Amino acid sequence: MAELKDKLKSDLVVALKAKETTRLGTLRMVLAAVSNEEVAGKSARELTDEEVQRVLTKEAKKRKEAAEAFDAAGRAEQAAAERAEAEIISGYLPAQLSDDELDELVSQAVAEVAEQVGGAPTQKQMGLVMKAANAKVAGRAEGGRVAAAVRSRIN
Structure with missing residues (x-):
């Protein structure tokens, strides 16, 4: 199993025990996206760390775009929630290059x-x-x- 996926699962348990609702919800959504990617296609397979990283990148991008859309619609609270989720996901991605x-x-x-x-x-x-x-x-x-x-x- 991919180490990154294992880390996501273990952090999910920690967030559950600590009652961190934002982190818990975000990790559940990310793990669901990873599972969906694993069963997509003709046969189910296990994703590598690179593939899990691509899924995380895609999910972080979705959150950033949603935050921009909420800002444009004048819904600051939802935009802040999306940004918080994007920040949590970014913690699992490698640091961006300068x-x-x-x-x-x-x-x-x-x-x-x-x-x-x-x-x-x-x-x-x-x-x-x-x-x-x-x-x-x-x-x-x-x-x-x-x-x-x-x-x-x-x-």
């Missing part, structure tokens, strides 16, 4: 692709650079940030 660290990894990816194609990559080869950059970033930065960094480096 802009400088991201730029350094993107520079390395651009250099690798330049070596492969025999010159500076063009806009048409952005997909190759994105693939190399995402492999280096490994979920420690949002896709939009990576794409913006790659675009600025290529242009």
Whole structure:
């Protein structure tokens, strides 16, 4: 079983005993999303830590988008609840890269692709650079940030 999933389950028990309602509800929702992902597809399978991390990233993004929607609708209380859940989920994700660290990894990816194609990559080869950059970033930065960094480096 994935270590991250085990940690989520053990933290769920701790939250239950401590009567932390927000953490308890959030962990239940996250574990339900992980279970749904495990049974999705043709056959049930056990998720790896990376796959569980992807589910957590998706769930955190959902909470942030919901908080923005609640703010736009003038529902501050619900927005605060969504932000609290996103913060709990973020605690299980690796730390996000700083802009400088991201730029350094993107520079390395651009250099690798330049070596492969025999010159500076063009806009048409952005997909190759994105693939190399995402492999280096490994979920420690949002896709939009990576794409913006790659675009600025290529242009």
